[in-house]
Amino acid sequence: MRSVNPTDTDSKKTMHFPVAGMTCQACAHTVERALTAIPGVTRPEVNFGSRTASLHYDTERTSKREIRLAIESAGYRVPEFDGEQPRTLAEDVAFAEEEEARELARLTRDALLAATLGAGTIAATLVGTNPWIAALLATPVVWVAGAGVLTSGLRAFANRSPDMNSLVALGALAAWVSGLAAPLWPEVFGLSGHHLRAAVMILGFVLFGRWLEGRARTRAGRAVRALLDLTPQRARVLSRGEERDVPLEDVRPGQLVLVRPGERVPVDGILFDGQTSVDESMLTGESIPVERSPGDAVHAGTINGMGSVSIQAKAVGEASLVGRIAALVHAAQGSRAPVQRLADRVSAVFVPIVLTLAVATVVVWTLAGAASADVLSRLVAVLVVACPCALGLATPTAVMVAVSRAARAGVLFREAGALERLALVDTIVLDKTGTLSEGRPELVSIDLLGNTDELELLSWAAAVERHSEQPLARAVLDAAKARGLTLPAASDFEAVAGVGVAANVAGKHIRIGSPRSLASAADARVTAAVAAVSERGQTPVVVSVDERPAAVFAFHDPLRRGSRASIEALHELGLSIAIFSGDHDGPVRAVALELGIDDARSALSPTEKATALRALAADGRRVAMVGDGVNDALALALADVGIAMGSGTDVALEAADIALLENEPERLPFLVELARRTRSTIRTNLTWAFAYNALALPLAAGVLVPWNDWSIPPQWAAAAMAGSSLFVVLNSLRLARVGPTKARATAGPQTP
Numbered sequence: 001m002r003s004v005n006p007t008d009t010d011s012k013k014t015m016h017f018p019v020a021g022m023t024c025q026a027c028a029h030t031v032e033r034a035l036t037a038i039p040g041v042t043r044p045e046v047n048f049g050s051r052t053a054s055l056h057y058d059t060e061r062t063s064k065r066e067i068r069l070a071i072e073s074a075g076y077r078v079p080e081f082d083g084e085q086p087r088t089l090a091e092d093v094a095f096a097e098e099e100e101a102r103e104l105a106r107l108t109r110d111a112l113l114a115a116t117l118g119a120g121t122i123a124a125t126l127v128g129t130n131p132w133i134a135a136l137l138a139t140p141v142v143w144v145a146g147a148g149v150l151t152s153g154l155r156a157f158a159n160r161s162p163d164m165n166s167l168v169a170l171g172a173l174a175a176w177v178s179g180l181a182a183p184l185w186p187e188v189f190g191l192s193g194h195h196l197r198a199a200v201m202i203l204g205f206v207l208f209g210r211w212l213e214g215r216a217r218t219r220a221g222r223a224v225r226a227l228l229d230l231t232p233q234r235a236r237v238l239s240r241g242e243e244r245d246v247p248l249e250d251v252r253p254g255q256l257v258l259v260r261p262g263e264r265v266p267v268d269g270i271l272f273d274g275q276t277s278v279d280e281s282m283l284t285g286e287s288i289p290v291e292r293s294p295g296d297a298v299h300a301g302t303i304n305g306m307g308s309v310s311i312q313a314k315a316v317g318e319a320s321l322v323g324r325i326a327a328l329v330h331a332a333q334g335s336r337a338p339v340q341r342l343a344d345r346v347s348a349v350f351v352p353i354v355l356t357l358a359v360a361t362v363v364v365w366t367l368a369g370a371a372s373a374d375v376l377s378r379l380v381a382v383l384v385v386a387c388p389c390a391l392g393l394a395t396p397t398a399v400m401v402a403v404s405r406a407a408r409a410g411v412l413f414r415e416a417g418a419l420e421r422l423a424l425v426d427t428i429v430l431d432k433t434g435t436l437s438e439g440r441p442e443l444v445s446i447d448l449l450g451n452t453d454e455l456e457l458l459s460w461a462a463a464v465e466r467h468s469e470q471p472l473a474r475a476v477l478d479a480a481k482a483r484g485l486t487l488p489a490a491s492d493f494e495a496v497a498g499v500g501v502a503a504n505v506a507g508k509h510i511r512i513g514s515p516r517s518l519a520s521a522a523d524a525r526v527t528a529a530v531a532a533v534s535e536r537g538q539t540p541v542v543v544s545v546d547e548r549p550a551a552v553f554a555f556h557d558p559l560r561r562g563s564r565a566s567i568e569a570l571h572e573l574g575l576s577i578a579i580f581s582g583d584h585d586g587p588v589r590a591v592a593l594e595l596g597i598d599d600a601r602s603a604l605s606p607t608e609k610a611t612a613l614r615a616l617a618a619d620g621r622r623v624a625m626v627g628d629g630v631n632d633a634l635a636l637a638l639a640d641v642g643i644a645m646g647s648g649t650d651v652a653l654e655a656a657d658i659a660l661l662e663n664e665p666e667r668l669p670f671l672v673e674l675a676r677r678t679r680s681t682i683r684t685n686l687t688w689a690f691a692y693n694a695l696a697l698p699l700a701a702g703v704l705v706p707w708n709d710w711s712i713p714p715q716w717a718a719a720a721m722a723g724s725s726l727f728v729v730l731n732s733l734r735l736a737r738v739g740p741t742k743a744r745a746t747a748g749p750q751t752p
Contacts (some may be wrong), residue, residue: 537590
């Protein structure tokens with residue numbers, strides 16, 4: 001085999017193609033190992049989240065056909081195999097959605113079959129019916145419902161990397177065979193019911209856990225779809241003075257795109273003509289629309305305000321900011337390695353030990369002259385007692401109880417592995433707007449600049465704002481309503497995009513706008529008042545009467561109920577706290593000061609948030625990100641654990657590992673405490689399961705026979721296995737009693 005010059009790229013090709021049939025991260029590792037073994041293939045990367053594989057290969061050393069055969073030999077399929085044609089993100093997402101839907105349908109069918117016939121099997125064995133009736137009911141559970149588990153387990157054996165599926169397959173098959181043989185040779189196999197119950201129970205629990213994981217994956221995969229759906233699929237293009245409605249993919253950089261009031265912007269670009277305010281909350285997290293004038297940048301997916309504008313397109317589709325965020329979220333979700341459970345890490349050693357011990361039991365007792373019935377009895381006892389029911393239940397049972405406890409507290413888990421990751425977190429990063437604060441501005445003060453009566457001025461402003469739909473307008477109306485003011489009539493209402501609103505009220509011309517938009521009317525008093533409001537971390541708005549500044553209204557986005565108590569409790573748990581926000585510096589600093597948070601970073605874009613998270617990871621931090629907007633979606637996906645607030649966008653909720661169904665930050669400390677208790681319970685369960693096997697296996701093999709002629713008979717082995725499982729279940733049920741933390745118990749209303 002000749003050496004290849006790495007600088008010679010004439011024969012080097014890059015491929016990206018879908019892989020069907022993968023059901024877990026272990027499958028992705030299997031495919032990756034198969035590709036690595038092909039001569040000429042370098043840097044293979046298999047993404048379970050997108051169900052795709054990427055690699056570099058040397059056409060002089062291998063071919064597409066050999067790559068395809070290697071994947072198929074590993075037990076998977078390649079439905080499309082050009083590989084060298086670029087695939088769009090939408091195509092990858094659609095393929096992953098189809099695969100997830102197919103797998104979830106299969107898991108649903110298998111779990112229902114196992115639950116139905118498994119319950120019948122258990123009932124039949126307990127009431128003492130003909131053992132063949134129980135065997136008839138158990139057989140479809142093993143060979144139909146459990147076919148996927150058995151196939152995966154045997155495939156892992158064939159690939160010389162036995163895993164949890166291998167343990168489950170070995171135990172279930174041993175129990176099923178023993179259950180069928182027991183009616184024929186009861187003196188050897190004992191009671192049939194013990195074995196058949198073990199067979200259906202282990203597969204039933206495993207399949208139910210797989211079904212829960214499948215649902216979680218399906219919902220998590222919707223995050224990228226939600227991001228892609230933010231961008232309109234069509235755009236109005238102005239060409240040679242003619243307006244044409246075209247598909248988004250036909251828009252080219254440099255073309256002028258027309259956007260009407262209230263519509264979503266279809267492209268990234270530069271505002272060419274017109275003025276408007278743009279709701280960018282889905283990208284920046286800032287609840288207040290921002291003013292945009294010619295020359296300013298606008299982004300796809302944002303919502304145009306009051307002005308009709310034309311935009312010169314710069315980036316379209318996947319090249320836009322929201323498209324790039326979608327691609328990064330997609331990659332982050334698929335590449336994040338799941339927590340490797342302790343049971344899986346030792347299974348590669350445990351399974352060969354069990355098989356070796358079983359063979360050694362037969363050989364040793366045969367050479368020792370033991371009766372065939374005794375040899376077979378001890379062989380079956382070894383296999384049955386080693387059935388990894390407790391090992392298989394150790395993690396999923398604890399997780400199911402913890403997830404149920406969390407659900408009662410209004411917390412939804414997208415992925416069971418997030419519990420273990422959250423238990424190891426040492427840093428909590430929070431967004432501000434909509435996470436620590438309400439995301440609904442309130443009018444908190446009016447700084448008068450003249451002799452106008454405050455209530456009269458407020459009623460005039462509310463009369464004008466009654467015709468506006470902006471968040472600040474609602475805050476003014478709420479303030480007037482709270483004071484019981486009667487609003488006069490307003491006429492000649494005018495909404496000037498990028499400037500503000502104006503109308504005639506009580507014979508006076510009232511204008512309301514930001515300090516920048518009304519700079520021509522500003523004087524030293526306005527400048528000082530605006531500076532004072534900004535220094536307090538509030539948003540200033542200038543109100544003028546007959547073109548003379550009359551007051552500066554200060555708006556504040558209040559903290560959520562329980563934010564302060566939540567931060568205090570998180571500190572007591574030993575966690576570092578930081579704020580990463582897209583909001584302005586003043587409000588972010590004010591919130592950080594009030595909550596006692598030292599690390600507060602403002603005006604961060606989605607990619608800057610991601611960069612900051614990567615920096616924390618590079619410092620060895622394990623980070624949980626808490627957010628609620630599209631601007632948080634990438635950070636939620638990249639963090640060790642993503643936690644979305646209940647008020648968040650669908651994108652944030654689907655990108656996160658955990659969702660708080662209500663807007664109550666005080667649930668965060670409870671969640672961390674539950675995760676830590678769950679991890680401790682899992683470790684206790686696994687310790688028991690391994691200790692049980694370490695003690696029971698030698699006894700089942702007959703290690704005490706030379707001294708007292710005693711060994712564990714098969715029926716006792718089945719009972720011991722059931723007892724071990726019962727301990728695991730009861731220990732896991734203790735998680736249901738984990739109570740709320742101090743933060744939840746003491747949280748009360750907070751005022752700014």
